[in-house]
Amino acid sequence: MKLSRREFLKGAAASTALAAIGLPGVAAAAEAETKWVKGVCRYCGTGCGVLVGVQNGKAVSIKGDPNNHNQGLLCLKGAMLIPVIYTPDRILEPMIRRNGKGSELEKVSWDEALDFAAKRFRDTISEFGPNAVAYYGSGQALTEESYLANKIWKAGFKTNNVDGNPRLCMASAVGGYTTTFGKDEPMGTYYDIDNATCFFIIGSNTSEAHPVLFRRIARRKQFNPDVKIIVVDPRRTNTSRIADLHLHFKPGTDLALLNGMAHVIIKDELDDYRFHGRHCVFKDNDGSERTFEDYKAFLAEYTPERVQEITGISAENVVKVARLFAESPNTLSLWCMGINQRSYGVWANNLIHNLHLLTGHIGRLGASPLSLTGQPNACGGVRDTGSLSHLLPAGRVIANEKHRNEMEDFWGVPRGTIQPTIGHHAVALFGAMATGDVKAVFIHCTNPAHTLPNLNKYTPGLQKAFIVQTECFHDAETTKYADVLLPAAFWCETDGVYGCTERRYSLTEQAVQPSGNSRPVVNIMMDFAKRAGVDPKLIPFENAADIWDEWRTLSNGSPYNFYGMTRERLKKESGIRWPCPTEDHPGTVLRFVRGEDPLVPADHPEKVFFYGNPNGKANILFRPYMPPFEPADADYPFVLTTGRVIDHWHTATMTGQVPELRKAYPGAFVEVNPEDAARMDIRNGDQVVLETRRDKMTFPAKVTDTCMPGLVFCPFFDKKKLVNRLFHDAVDNISKEPEYKICATKVYKQV
Amino acid sequence: MITISLTKKNMLLGACGLFILAVVGIGLFFLYLNFAFPVKHATGTHLAVPDQYTDCVTCHTKVSAQVTQDWREAKHGVTLVKCVVCHGEPDGKGSIPFMATPDPKLICSRCHDPAVVRMEAKYGNSADCYSCHAYHQNPVHSNAYETRVPTTQTTLDQPGQGF
Amino acid sequence: MSTTPRQIRITLLGVGILLVAGIVATAAFFSFSSTTSFCTSCHEMNVHKEELAQSPHAKDYDESAIDCADCHLPRGLGPRYLSVKTYLGVKDVFVHFTESPDSIDRRHSQPVARRFVDDASCQACHDDLYKDAKKEKDISEIGKLAHDNYNGKDGKSYRLCVDCHTNMAHLPSFDRRLDINQEFAAKLVAAEQLVAAEEQGGAQ
Structure with a gap:
């Protein structure tokens, strides 16, 4: 007997169905009268629309809102939001x-x-x-x-x-937008994801922190495999699964990479002079106005070779990534806490904006610097x-x-x-x-x-x-x-x-x-x-x-x-x-663009008008490379970084109430690269001590090649292990945002 | 004193007897074989494991490698829609009931409601989405995103990767 | 026509001798036909032989080669052994003469093969379920939990060794993509490339 694959799967489905329990009851519950009430997901900054199913005055189920930007899709956290309402840990009395x-x-x-x-x-x-x-x-x-x-x-x-x-999370992005464009908030939207031909994802684990957006990026890649995805992150996260190019670099050196990319773009004449000549002004770090020639001189030291020396990314890849960024018809940059939670976070933001302004990848569908937010x-x-x-x-x-x-x-x-x-x-x-x-x-x-x-x-x-x-x-x-x-x-x-x-x-x-x-x-x-x-x-x-x-x-x-x-x-x-000035206005997709943004006069002579700045122009700022506040050194040879896991959100006060999510990651762990682990004889599950200048803590090890050698990662959701005790509190000078992402640490096996 | 006359009739009887014996013997043989080596084993209770191992994939990569791999390579795996979202918790205490085969009306429609409505308009009300959509491996799109090569490569930079 | 007691005795004796000879011959044949060299004398078994050679089960803990029968036939000479031996033997002969090596679908032969791998065969070497075959290293924590379950703690799973431990000695191409088989697959591919290179070298 030859079974087709489909029949085979069907058979498998039938046999596994025998093990299912409680199905009739479920079907009956689904048929009862359910009122669907519109809302927004409580978790991340993606802001997915949801519909809450209410029966007899009690929320019983949740589904995605098909009319919102998420088109009905939810991530695993959102799909399990209902139990959080009725958890016994709720505070019900003053x-x-x-x-x-x-x-x-x-x-x-x-x-x-x-x-x-x-x-x-x-x-x-x-x-x-x-x-x-x-x-x-x-x-x-x-x-x-x-x-x-x-x-x-x-x-x-x-x-x-x-x-x-x-x-603690967005201040540097605010600083970035206001110093470059005069006013806060991005000019792009999620529509850009469907139209971009090149994604430049830096300092963001979109896959785990913004799963529904990641799915939209993945779908773009799936429908058009020619779309290039560049992920720049010292950790090789799940986001890199769909990447054409993953670059990992010494943590905290990305300012050099971004300046290096600008160097290559100008050297190869890939910049859009018509755009930055008309819509931008060049400004030195002290705010004084400069020229394009000054900018070239400022970038002169960031040759690909020098960038390789600082970041560890090969000169060849620096050139490659710069060319991809500039030559692609529509480039969309996405970044999150890897750029924001830094002692030079605002500068890093400015440097990303610089690249977009230089190449004119702005003000079109699919071309935009879009900062992702962490909170709803x-x-x-x-x-x-x-x-x-x-x-x-x-x-x-x-x-x-x-x-x-x-x-x-x-x-x-x-x-x-x-x-x-x-x-x-x-x-x-x-x-x-x-x-x-x-x-x-x-x-x-x-x-x-x-x-x-x-x-x-x-x-x-x-x-x-x-x-x-x-x-x-x-x-x-x-x-x-x-x-x-x-x-x-x-x-x-x-x-x-x-x-x-x-x-x-x-x-x-x-x-x-x-x-x-x-x-x-x-x-x-x-x-x-x-x-x-x-x-x-x-x-x-x-x-x-x-x-x-x-x-x-x-x-x-x-x-x-x-x-x-x-x-x-x-x-x-x-x-x-927004902008949405009147009740019959449909809302704005392309901000700062004539004909799209109601705040740009319809008879404005320029297509793009950065009205946030008094002169109507965006700033290209000269931000030199600066090292992180506490780089690894001889005494504390590893770099410690922190972030999210997909199952938990922030401090897990909500996700910790959901049995599935709590069990998926019941506690914090430390990711160690296999190379480092082999050197220190660390195996999966071994207790590993992280010791920084502030404190020391013990975590079970997870040996994986997600982190590059010399880097360890620890999620921050676990209230039994307050990872933040290990981090220093140096803040960005402009935004006052602390540098959560980089601190020096010792790593050793507990004896 | 036994005498067996080798008449035609007797030989026929003997042959019949032998045939019946053979059939019964072969029957018994298969009966025994099926008893001693059952084709399917009764599914037992789910492993009662302490909290730290309930990330299903850790075990199921080993005990149901095919299903896990299909999931990992298909859209749901790439976008990290994990087992519990559709199947619930094995102990039944999760936010949805435990189902080895999730009910489309209850589970799939939470995210794919527009698609479910569209499909129903096209093909009528079908209880079984799975006859067309193989649930873990999406046969059309499996591997659509996959460019990452499993690696333990640990050099700082990886020239030649991608593209 | 009628038979005399003498004739009966001779007949019985003859039958007896034949029976003994038959048993001896059968035993000899069973034994001979269970050797790895006999199994792999058929062309369609070559692929299995090559896979076994690259697998973690090529050799046992004291470095002697593991035969086909060690896993694929039950231990001892009881009814389990006889029935499986008979069934698989007849089936193999039938398949050998009715199908060509290329038409054999391993997706279908895989469950058949797994059905007759006895737990006792595995445990002949792996008698301590909480240690590796050499009894040097402990198995993983998850492995211990799973084996607790196998032994009936916390509710029995009713699964056989091979229900969880798949692709222990053979790796059909469709299973090579599985993450857990990556190491095995890499060795196989390397071996195949070596063979291909040699063939090419021979041709030149």
């Missing part, structure tokens, strides 16, 4: 520590908890001034929450101590609303008096209310808590006791300061330090807007009632602020929709204009990209 740190958390009423927190804030402000309180927010908070907090703290409490975890609402919620210590909403900065006055007028507070000095940035904020300068902090939706760099230095601050926390899950690291723990409604239990990487705002509608005694955070914040002495006229809102309307009105006329995105429209449509 809790306080009546007798200070170390005492037991005690369940109390909402009134008592809010009064307890508000009194402490009031007392602190009257005794030590407004700068003794702070807000530490999150790129996972809803846009309405971040906007509200920004307003309450900057105009209500009158302090600029408003920062958040986007400082870092772009929309924090960058756009300006909820950082140096920003004000819609691209305004605190340092600019005109901007401050505009905001004061809009918010209806007297001129001079907003302090002219910028507040503490994230790392400095926790430093100020340790020194006692900041005495009371409101932490929302993030886990700094797990994620701050050089943790040992900053935990005393958490011990000292009074901490009010709105959170969904207990037993995260930070809740151990919280004095007041307020139960927040989780994800689809409330409604709000998320803004993802591609300037797309999507609304998550309320699907189910908040669990237990939890409340939407906007209501908690307003209640808290009123009790803490903030003028109730400043926060005349009923719910998130009211806040959205105010923020929408504020955006009108700004470069972030999304006035056309009414709540009703967001309910109907699965996400809209």
Whole structure:
């Protein structure tokens, strides 16, 4: 008997079906009445649309939203989001520590908890001034929450101590976009992925950190195998599986590579003079204007041979990658934390923009520098609303008096209310808590006791300061330090807007009632602020929709204009990209392009108009190569880096609630290259010690060629192994973002 | 004193007897063979393993190499849609019920709802997606992305790789 | 016509002698036909022979060659052995005369071969399931768990050795792509290239 392959598989299916259990029950459940409520995935910055299936007031299932950019697809985390809502680890009652740190958390009423927190804030402000309180927010908070907090703290409490975890992940990208283009946020969208002919992926493990985007890149490659994919990463991750060229280099030397590529592009005359001659100005590191000839002279030292010396990438490959980048019809750059979390992160961002401006790979479908975000609402919620210590909403900065006055007028507070000095940035904020300068902090939706760099230095601050926390899950690291723990409604239990990487705002509608005694955070914040002495006229809102309307009105006329995105429209449509000034505007795909971007006048003489800068031109900046803060040396010969695994998201407070995900990676491990492992006689599963100048920790070894020799990798999700204790806290000078990706370490087998 | 007359009738009887004996013998032979060496083994309980080994692939690379490899090379493997997303947890305590053959209506449609609707419009309501779509190995697209050569090469740079 | 007691006795004796001779001949034939040299005397078995030579099961722990029968026939001379020997013998002869080496589909012969590899044959060498055949190194942690399961701890799996340990001595081309077979496949390819090179050299 000859079986065709198909019949063979069918037979196999039938026989395995015998082992299946519970199928009839499942089928019956699927047939029951399910209401599908639209939303956005709670996890990463990809911002996939989801539909939450609700039965009898309970969320039971999830599927991808076919009308959103993800076309119905979900990654494994998103597909298992439902159990997170109903986990036993949810915080369902307000809790306080009546007798200070170390005492037991005690369940109390909402009134008592809010009064307890508000009194402490009031007392602190009257005794030590407004700068003794702070807000530490999150790129996972809803846009309405971040906007509200920004307003309450900057105009209500009158302090600029408003920062958040986007400082730890996106600040360098913000710095990159603003220094080059004048205004933040990318000009490209995910459409570019479908049109690019060359992908330049640097410092991003897209496959594990943004799986649905990776699938879109893979599909592009599959439909058109001529599309070239270049992955530049010291780790050979799953992203490299679809790569035509994977380059690994000595960690932290990519600035030299990027300058080297510019060198080759100019030397081979692959630059687009028509583009950079018209739309760009060359600027030296000190901001003074230079010429193209000066730029050539600046690049002269970055010959491929010199780059090989610095990075370890062969001169031949430097030339190859530069030519691929420049000669391809449409090149799309994607990068993430490998570029941002660096002590010269802004510079690295600038250098990528330089390449695009030099070659004119910008302002067309498929050609764009597109920075990927890590959190679902870092772009929309924090960058756009300006909820950082140096920003004000819609691209305004605190340092600019005109901007401050505009905001004061809009918010209806007297001129001079907003302090002219910028507040503490994230790392400095926790430093100020340790020194006692900041005495009371409101932490929302993030886990700094797990994620701050050089943790040992900053935990005393958490011990000292009074901490009010709105959170969904207990037993995260930070809740151990919280004095007041307020139960927040989780994800689809409330409604709000998320803004993802591609300037797309999507609304998550309320699907189910908040669990237990939890409340939407906007209501908690307003209640808290009123009790803490903030003028109730400043926060005349009923719910998130009211806040959205105010923020929408504020955006009108700004470069972030999304006035056309009414709540009703967001309910109907699965996400809209700004600029979107009117209700009938479909949203913008190509920013800064005449005819596409409504903010570029229709009769503008140039096709591309970088209106973020006053002169309408983008900057090509001279950023020399600088080594990382702590390169490997004789005493600490290895480089330690950290990042995500696909199964877990951030500190695993959510993914840790899902049995499948928890089991897939129950704990942290250290990846060691087989060559290094052989030298140190390390085998899979052996306990390996990582010792840095800060601390030392033991991890089970995973011997794999993912890491190049001399590099070890440790994921940061595990709360039992706080990897961040090992890292140093040096920050980028411009963006104040810490360098999580590179530190020197010793590696040895535990005896 | 036995006498056997070798008549035609007796010989015929003997032959018949021998034939029956042979058939019964061969029958018994196969019966025994099937008993001693069953073609299919009853599937037993799933390995009850401690938490750190429940990343299915670790074991299934060895015990069901074909299926695992098909997965790894096909789209779901490249994009890291792992076993548990469609099959659930073997102990049934996962976020979906454990199914060796996932129910398309419940599982596939979570991501491929538009495709399921499109296919139903074309071919009618079919309970079995698998008669056309081999579930691990997508026969058309398997290996479509694969350019990575398994390597333990550890030089800093790899000239000649790719392209 | 009728038979006398004398005739019966002679007949019985004759039958007895024939039977003994038959048994002896059969035993001799069984024994002879179970040798590796006999198995590989047929052209279609060459490929299996070459694969075995490159496999981890080419030699046992004290470096003596492993024969086909060591794995493919049950141990001892009991009914298990006799039945498998008879069945496979008849089948092999039948296939030998009805099919050409090229028409044999190894996808179909693989499950047949696996069906008759007895656990006892494996455990003749691998008697300690928690150590390698030389009893020097412990097996992996996952291996220990799996063998616990095989031994009936935590619920029995009812699987045979070969249900998990596939491609131990042979590697058809369609299994070469499997990750776990990479080492074996590499050796095979190297050996094939060597043969091809020699043939080319001979031709010149």
